[in-house]
Amino acid sequence: CQNVRFDGTVVYNHAWGIENVDFIGLSALEGDAAFAYGWSNRINVGVDCNFATARTSAAGFKVPGYADLGVYGEYALNRKLSFWLRGGNLMNMEIQRNLLFAEKGINFTAGICLNL
Numbered sequence: 001c002q003n004v005r006f007d008g009t010v011v012y013n014h015a016w017g018i019e020n021v022d023f024i025g026l027s028a029l030e031g032d033a034a035f036a037y038g039w040s041n042r043i044n045v046g047v048d049c050n051f052a053t054a055r056t057s058a059a060g061f062k063v064p065g066y067a068d069l070g071v072y073g074e075y076a077l078n079r080k081l082s083f084w085l086r087g088g089n090l091m092n093m094e095i096q097r098n099l100l101f102a103e104k105g106i107n108f109t110a111g112i113c114l115n116l
Contacts, residue, residue, distance in 0.1 A: 002040070008033030024061055024099065027052040044074040052097075066095040074113075082113045 010031035030053070036046030047070070054065040072086040088107045089095060095103040 003038045005036045005038070005046075006034070024055050024057045024063055027055050027065065029053045042076045044076075045072070047071050063096050063099065064094065066093045067091060068093070068095055080115050082115075083111070084113060085110045 008031060010029065012029055013026040014028070015026065030051065032048065032050040034046060034048035036044060038044045049067055049069050051067040052065055055063040068088060069090045070086055070088040071090065072084065074082055074084040076082040086109045088109070089103065090106060092106055097103070
């Protein structure tokens, strides 16, 4: 059994009346997209991207936009146990989802999934 899955969202942000305030506004566009392929209910692989455009303030402060590109894979040993791996920020960008906290560099995460 093979399956293909694609999902995503795009959000347009605009708030009226805050053009001349000193705080940093919202990204004009933000969203995410993911594409996954599953084979034989055992192997799943995919690619995903979370992105946002730059944020600015009237005082001239700017938080740069970003695109967090990632790949992932999962192998199900049986119905109760699987192993997964994800590589993130593959374009090696400085990502600021939250102000004053920057995620830098390529990262990898691994895990075990138990279905009870």
